[in-house]
Amino acid sequence: MILLIFAGLAVFGFAVPLGAAVSTSRTQQLWFSRYVDAEWFAKLASHAMATGDRQYLDAELQRYLRLYGERVLVVDAGGVVYANTGVDADDPEMVGILAEARSNRYSTRPPQRLLTWDPETMLIARPIGVGMDLEGAVLVEASARRAQQDIADRWSLIAVAAWTSLALCTGLALVLSRWILRPLGRLSRAVGALTETLPRSDVPTPPTSMTQRYGGPPEIRDLAESFDTMAQTVSDSVESQRQLVADTAHAIRNPLAALSIRLEALHAVIPAKAEKSFRRASSQVDRLAAILDGLLRLAVAETPDGFNPVHAEVDWPSRCNLGKILVEQVEAWEAAYERAGMSLSANTLPKSVVVAAPEDAMVQILDVVLSNSCRYAGEGARTWVSGWAEPEWATISVFDNGVGVAEDEIDKLATRFFRGRSALPGGSGLGLPIAAALAQRYQGRLTVTAAIPHGLHVAIRLPMAR
Template sequence: MASTTRTQQLWLGRYVDAEWFGELAEQAMATGDRQPLVAAMERYHDLYEDAVLVVDAGGAEFANIGVDTGDPAVADAVAAARSNRHSTGFPHRLRTWDPDSLMIARPIGSGMQVEGAVLIETSTVQAKRDITDRWALMTLGMWTALALFAGLALALSRWVLRPLERLSQSVATLTDTLPNPVSGPPPTSIMRQYDGPPEVRELARSFDAMAMAVADAVEAQRQLVADTAHAIRNPLAALAIRLESLKPVIPDQSAHTFRRASSQVDRLAAVLDGLLRLAVAETPEGFRPVPHDSDWPSCCDAVRVVADRVEAWGVAFERAGMDVAAVVPDGEVEVAAPEDALMQILDVLLSNSCRYAGAGARTEVRVHGGTRWVTVSVIDDGVGVAEPELDKLTTRFYRGSSATPGGSGLGLPIAAALAQRHQGELTVGLTVPQGLHITVRLPARAS
């Protein structure tokens, strides 16, 4: 743009000058006095250092200041102007390698009557220097702006990535404090999926190492609970056998104490079994490999599972003087959870209702299917619990004030852990006027 503008400015200025010399030459040819024309040409040459040539209609030199008439290019330009053709050899834009001088020629006269020609040989050195200076200035400005924006971008990127660096350091520090930290390169799947600045890659590696360490810690915790439960169960079973063998020789006055000791042994065995099931339930599903040949997680029909468990618990409810029923929709309601997990959850909820709702209570198990979630509700009109105790019922070893003796306080925590493990949730509420309403929400297969 700068080159084109400067070139057009030079061409237009010299073309206007050529018209002016044409008018002076026309007057000089009419009067025969060349002195005003020659004086103007000399002043012009002194001012711009450009050469000027004027010829008459026959091509003879009329006035000349600095033009080499022996140059073939000059002869061609003059001949074209005498043929009433204006100069067309001027470039659209000047470049640094173009000639240092260019010619502009135009005819003298008006209309079709040509009385001669004017030629101006102008220097392009200053124009090319101006163009070079403008390009240099523009280049300097561009590089300055580029450096400025690059500096701002660098400062902004460092400001944005600084929290990532600190987070990566915190994650690495946290990973070092976990038991059995995982060392070595991160899994290749992470490196294939994520790329970018070093801070992001480092954060991905640190997070991956932490995830693996957490997985190992969770597995170690579960294994510790399982090993502890198994290790204690054998001596506990031996103790129960020994107590049973002592039963015939226990005096009558000590029978009550013996029965209490036996019941405590049984309760301890139930607690160990509950801890073992809770450890398995609390193992995150994400740490377990998903079969490659399965497009869906393990699914089951909630309607069928509910009907099966209600039928299985019917006898226990009947013996307790209670009523249990399944309120389910027609057809299948697919839930994205394994059948054994849903069965364990229902067994816990139906067991609690059978144990604590009280004689004469009615329990309903309802299934509601949606596009994203499947809701299974266990509702009874029994004695219920006090409202302040609702949030504590899913706490380990917590037993409500109205609970009957014999429980371990691990049933609802196990059910809640199973629901959470399969991306669901368990909530406990009250029914009106009395009773308990426990809702389990699990993802629907369609979601």
């Protein structure tokens, strides 16, 4: 529709001025030709009035009437008819035009344009004489029928060309619009089909109408509505999965707690030869509880905070002072590093460094990274914690010169349940995945790379608070 509107405006914007130009040109052509004839008759009339011989003037008037079928009226300075080939000399319009011509006040400019519904005659007057020495006036009653017919024919040709062009533009617009909108239609149907395959939430949510909030072509509105529906379904699915993890964790936690209590109660009656098996069973229960807690934290970390498909911008949930948290966490872990035979040092960040993430999330991320470094870097290793701020981002770097990990395992450290060959027993393989998910949840990123010459480097990059 938009293409058709622009095509129509372009075609008619060209056709209308062209039609007006054709009418003006034909009108001027008729007027100038008859005005030249009026000048010729004025010269003949002036000579006849001066010599008294009007024979040649009358002959020319009759020949002009036979040739063009147009009548001519000649009057003297007093307005008395001097020669006439059929003009109604008593017509008030004729009298007025001749009076203006005799007083040299008649306009010598052609009319703007002749239209097909105008009168079929055009009156053209010319004074006889020059300056103040006027001897009379000549009036030519020109026929405008042929000029009007020429104008009508050219207008018809322009109209046919305009409608033909509009029809071609319409066909081209239909082909072009179908070519443009065909992928949108396929994408909308594909999104709808994908939405149907997604799991639905048990809690009904009211449908969101994109067409009431946005304008535009119907195909674009349909696609927007499909995406909005899919986003709402994905949001419901994410919430359902989070709720499933929470319910599962709650359902399993109670039996695990009961099993742990029963194992503790059985500890006193376990024979010596079964002590080793009992301790392994107890450690497996503890490890299962740790994995369960890690899965729950990971599910919460991977859930988008305040997810809403209607809003186009991220509504930052909270903020925290990164420099303050960095100092507190380093102080909290210094004792653990000393017991492990390692050293921990950090630089300080200004208090103005505020990131768009809640304090508990930052504490959890730093706990995971510092805990891994303290546990796996090895005795005698040193860990440096540094931070710096940019106009839009803040970065925390945790670098140690410990034993590091194998080169082929670095990219897998943030994978769920992955444990490297040098990993100590008792871990769940969910620490770094939780930290990475928390950083990503707040539009940040956690990366793990090898340190040079040996060790590990973990960088956490988060957006500055607005």
